[in-house]
Amino acid sequence: MDSRARYEHPLEAIETMVEAKINEVHTSEPCTVVSVDFEKQTAVLQPVNKTLVRKPDGTTEWVLKPQIPDVPLQFPHGGGSSTTYPMKPGDEVLASMASRSQDVWQQNGGEQQIVDARVHDLSNAFCMIGFRSNPKALPAVSSISSQVRSDDAQHIIDHNPLTGTTVTSKGTKVAIRSDSVFLNAGDPYAV
Structure with missing residues (x-):
């Protein structure tokens, strides 16, 4: 429990709720590749930034976010030509979260109706290849x-x-x- 929730000040309670909601919004996350499916051109990614979790007893712990399965890979292409990369587990990438779910588009292509209300969710990720941390420059x-x-x-x-x-x-x-x-x-x- 956030310590500010113990006080009766309405502004503190509102700030706590807003911060909690903002923490659920994901835009981009550095990740490492766990596995790659070249046939489907998707990967399982592990976000590398840990998140602070407050336990029921009030203590906190830094934990890894869950792995993100079935993330579409970005292989640049256009006009009948593509560039591919031999990705492997441990490669560093950037997961970019779409503002809305891309599940139906990913399965069927073309214009689709959104069937899921997820917004900036980890499961809305696309894998952008080529980003590196300083030690792996x-x-x-x-x-x-x-x-x-x-x-x-x-x-x-x-x-x-x-x-x-x-x-x-x-x-x-x-x-x-x-x-x-x-x-x-x-x-x-x-x-």
């Missing part, structure tokens, strides 16, 4: 190029607006699998 990030790379920078496709595209793969091979390959060192627009 990506080393050797280029400030002048766009890169597709391994975390250890051993394998890099580097797109530099001044010097062009470079493919680097240290200690392994670079494979191009295609029915035909065309390389042109001259006119960049020739096919």
